[in-house]
Every structure is written in C-alpha cells, then in structure tokens.
Amino acid sequence: MSAFVDLGDAVAIVTGAGSGIGRASAVSFAKRGARVVVTDIDGVRASAVATEIGAAAIGARCDVTNLADIEAVRDLTLERFGRVDVVMNNVGVLAVGAVEDIPLDAWQRIVDVNLLGIVRSNIVFLPHLLAQGRGHIVNTASMAGLLPYGFDRLPYTTTKHAVVGLSESLALYLRPRGIGVTCLCPGGVATNIVEQITFFGEPRRPRSPDLPVSDAEEVGELVADAIANDRFLVLTAPDAARELLERARDIDAYVFRLAEEAANDSN
Ligand SMILES: NC(=O)c1ccc[n+]([C@@H]2O[C@H](COP(=O)([O-])OP(=O)(O)OC[C@H]3O[C@@H](n4cnc5c(N)ncnc54)[C@H](O)[C@@H]3O)[C@@H](O)[C@H]2O)c1
Numbered sequence: 612m613s614a615f616v617d618l619g620d621a622v623a624i625v626t627g628a629g630s631g632i633g634r635a636s637a638v639s640f641a642k643r644g645a646r647v648v649v650t651d652i653d654g655v656r657a658s659a660v661a662t663e664i665g666a667a668a669i670g671a672r673c674d675v676t677n678l679a680d681i682e683a684v685r686d687l688t689l690e691r692f693g694r695v696d697v698v699m700n701n702v703g704v705l706a707v708g709a710v711e712d713i714p715l716d717a718w719q720r721i722v723d724v725n726l727l728g729i730v731r732s733n734i735v736f737l738p739h740l741l742a743q744g745r746g747h748i749v750n751t752a753s754m755a756g757l758l759p760y761g762f763d764r765l766p767y768t769t770t771k772h773a774v775v776g777l778s779e780s781l782a783l784y785l786r787p788r789g790i791g792v793t794c795l796c797p798g799g800v801a802t803n804i805v806e807q808i809t810f811f812g813e814p815r816r817p818r819s820p821d822l823p824v825s826d827a828e829e830v831g832e833l834v835a836d837a838i839a840n841d842r843f844l845v846l847t848a849p850d851a852a853r854e855l856l857e858r859a860r861d862i863d864a865y866v867f868r869l870a871e872e873a874a875n876d877s878n
Pocket residue numbers: 626627628629630631632633650651652653656673674675676701702703704724751752753754796797798799800801802803804805806807
C-alpha cells in the first residue's frame with residue numbers, strides 16, 4: 612500500500628518519547644528524514660533524546676493527562692515546523708496485582724493515562740489533520756490488548772484492549788479522509804517499563820506469553836516501516852499471530868486452556 616505520509620518530509624510528534632519504544636520511534640522517524648517533537652512527562656528526558664537526535668528534533672515536557680500540555684505541544688510544533696503529519700500516542704502505565712487488590716483510584720489513573728491520553732490527543736490533533744487531509748496516527752497498545760494473559764494487570768489489559776478497538780474504528784473513519792492509522796501491539800520489549808509499574812499486594816513478575824523480547828530499536832524501525840508502507844497492525848513477535856488465530860478459531864477453548872494453565876502456574 613502507498614503511504615499517507617512520506618516520513619522524509621514529515622513532522623512527527625511522539626508522546627512518552629523520553630525512553631524505550633517512544634524514544635526509538637522518534638530516532639527511527641528522524642533517521643528517515645522527519646522532524647520530530649519528542650515529548651514526555653519527564654522534560655529532561657525529552658530534551659536529552661531531542662539533543663541526541665540533533666537539529667531535526669525539539670523536546671517538550673507533556674503530560675498526556677493534561678489537555679493544556681497537549682495543546683501547547685501542538686502550538687509549539689506549528690510554530691517551529693509549520694505543520695503536524697504524524698502523531699504517535701505511546702504512553703502506557705501499569706498496576707500489577709491481584710484483581711481484588713487494585714483500588715479504584717489506580718484504575719482511574721490508568722484509564723486517564725492509557726486511554727484518555729489518546730482521546731485528548733485526538734481532540735487536539737484531529738481537527739488539524741482532517742483540515743490538512745493527510746496524516747498518520749500511531750497508537751501504542753500491546754499484545755495485552757489482543758490476548759487475555761494480563762489478569763494480573765487488569766486495568767492495563769482493559770485499556771490496551773480499548774486502544775485496539777479505538778484504533779480499528781478510527782481507521783475506518785480516517786482512512787477515507789487521507790489519514791492512516793497504525794496500532795502497535797508489542798510483545799515484550801527491553802525498555803524502562805518497570806518504572807511505570809505500581810505494585811499492589813505481593814510483588815510479582817507480570818504474566819506474559821512465551822514470546823521473544825525485542826529491542827526497542829527494532830520496534831522503532833517497525834513503526835517507521837508501518838507508516839512508510841501503510842500497515843495497521845504491528846506485532847513485534849510474529850508468533851503472536853498464531854495465538855490470535857487459535858483465539859479466533861474457538862475463543863471458549865482458548866480462554867479455558869489459558870485458565871487451566873494459569874491455575875497450574877499458581878499451584
Ligand atoms: N516494554 C514492553 O514490553 C511493552 C510491551 C507492550 C506494550 N508496551 C507499551 O509501549 C509503550 C511505551 O512503553 P516503554 O516500554 O517504552 O516504556 P518506558 O518506561 O521505557 O517509556 C515510557 C515513557 O512514558 C513516559 N510517561 C509516563 N507517564 C506519562 C504521562 N502521563 N505523560 C507523558 N509521558 C509519560 C515516561 O516518563 C517514559 O519516558 C507503553 O504504552 C507500553 O504500554 C510496552
């Protein structure tokens with residue numbers, strides 16, 4: 612498929628780009644010629660990544676739970692680069708613990724960051740992209756948004772499923788209007804994600820499918836490729852597609868198999 616946006620001549624904004632997948636994606640976009648606005652709640656990290664990229668990048672502090680911060684990033688980008696072509700909504704935080712141990716305010720925070728962070732971004736950037744009639748949105752979900760492994764981090768699993776659903780429906784609306792949508796569903800990626808975890812009850816290692824862990828740099832390249840080749844779904848672990856097929860063939864059998872495995876794990 613042909614791209615909605617040529618990264619060689621694009622202006623890209625990435626949230627949560629002070630570290631990990633966001634940082635690597637910003638670097639990949641810049642390597643392909645894009646000018647990049649590196650944003651993060653940690654402004655020092657955002658500036659450090661922008662400095663590392665060089666003259667093609669600027670850094671800005673932006674908390675995705677704050678609409679005014681996102682509006683300020685839009686205004687800064689338009690002032691510095693004259694337009695916005697790519698918006699990568701990449702922030703995700705987790706609460707890990709037994710379902711009954713995770714309090715309501717932890718749920719509210721995770722919905723506010725992981726889901727409403729993207730909703731706010733759409734409110735701020737879609738009018739500009741629609742008026743332009745060109746653009747590309749990347750939403751970082753997770754394999755946890757496609758498969759039910761994460762009962763030990765249920766607010767994360769729930770919001771990542773919501774991000775997948777939001778992205779699919781958004782693609783139906785935006786593609787005829789000249790705007791591509793990519794939903795990134797990584798398996799394990801070596802990043803600083805543990806910093807984003809709040810633990811409740813007994814500390815435990817998050818459950819996950821037995822899939823290889825990727826480098827953030829590989830994932831950044833996959834995201835840039837998805838924009839360049841107009842791909843919707845990006846899986847970092849190709850084997851994950853087998854799980855998705857098994858789930859689609861017989862969801863009862865799939866859920867019951869995983870439940871049995873989970874029960875054996877806890878014995
Ligand atoms: N690392 C993995 O194994 C993995 C797997 C699947 C999905 N993901 C998703 O990838 C995305 C990026 O995670 P990562 O692994 O690169 O983590 P990371 O911790 O390396 O980077 C996340 C960045 O987000 C920033 N951040 C946190 N809260 C913020 C907020 N409210 N506003 C703006 N920035 C904020 C942090 O300061 C940090 O720099 C997340 O959505 C995560 O759910 C990661």
